[in-house]
Amino acid sequence: MTVHVVVRVSQLNAKLVKNVKIKSYRLKQFHWLKIEGGYIFCKLCLQSGRSNVFTSGKDTNNPKSDDFKKHERSTDHKFSIAKAISCVNTKIKTGIISIMKNVYWLIKEEMPKDKLDSLNKLLIDQGFESLNILGSNTNNLNKDSNEQSGLKLSYTSHNSVDDMIRVFADIIETDNLSKIKGSKFYSLIFDESTDTSNIQNLIIYIRFVTNGIVRTKFLAIKELDEGCTAAEIYKLLKHTLEEKDLNQNNLISLGTDGASTMVGSKTGVTTRFKLDNPLILSFHCAAH
Structure with missing residues (x-):
């Protein structure tokens, strides 16, 4: 990306226009060169407000390559x-x-x-x-x-x-987990869904209280590799809580649909959690 500099130098109007003999390849070799009013200038030095022979205008009809190389090595140019x-x-x-x-x-x-x-x-x-x-x-x-x-x-x-997107996700998740861990208790809401590629997934949301306000946030989506069974869902939920470093003793309620896989009295997901903690509450989602 070439830095293009447009600088109007008033003193140029007072100078006589001369036929500067400079070969075109010099302009390519020293791309910072600028010819105006018959004089040679350094575009970068003009832009930075430096004061040297290439900002006042080099007055010569036969410029030498050494002049340009010397300027490139100068403190002003650097x-x-x-x-x-x-x-x-x-x-x-x-x-x-x-x-x-x-x-x-x-x-x-x-x-x-x-x-x-x-x-x-x-x-x-x-x-x-x-x-x-x-x-x-x-x-x-x-x-x-x-x-x-x-x-x-x-x-x-x-x-x-x-x-x-991955960076945004990491930042948002870190912020959410910090707030969740600062809450005394939390609840989980989860359901199974099959996507367009016929893969079964478990989507998990979490509810918690921060600054007196109830928040509901996306927690994770996990693929049900071994099918939509109560054992598999229970295992994935436990693994997710461990993965997110959430204290499982703070889990107080579960929200699910009314399928036997979720709320079955013998082997349902909520029943399995109640075996871990008899005080956990389970709620049947009204939308189901």
Whole structure:
């Protein structure tokens, strides 16, 4: 990503226009060069406000390569490069934050991640230029540094979006578990469901009280590998509580449907939990 600098230097108007003899390959070799009004300038030094021969305008009709190399090694030029990179990094950071906010919005609105590109384009069209820097190739600011050359920013790729979603999930789960562990008691609500690929899953929600407010949060979804049996559901629930490091002594109630697998008086899931703790309450979901 080349940093383009547009600088108007008033003193140029007072200079005579000269035919600077500089070969085109020099402009490619020293990409920071700028010719204006018959004089040679350093775009990066102009941008950073430095004062040297390449900011006032190098007055020569026969520039030498050594002049340019010497300037590249100068403290002024190195400072200007560092400042330009810092500016670019700030823009990249702002863009990444914007992308992450957009991804989070898509998740909350239950929209497909394929809509991210069109959402970004809409915002760019409305003036959110911070998004424009992502997903594009960048050129090196200093040809001597290979680290900056050809950097590919792919924060809008499917893999990057998946990574962001996983990070969001980890942060939200950590926050929820912290609140759950701070609650004296909690309850579980769970049900079995078969997805479109004919795989049986157990979805688990948890209810708890924090700051006097009852909260219901998604806890986990587990595949029922050994079928939808009371023994399998009981095993998965116990394993999930251990996995989340939740104190099972704080479990006070269960909410299920009315199937015998769940509430059977002999081997149902709720019956198995009552064998562990006779004080546990079980509720038949009114929607079932």
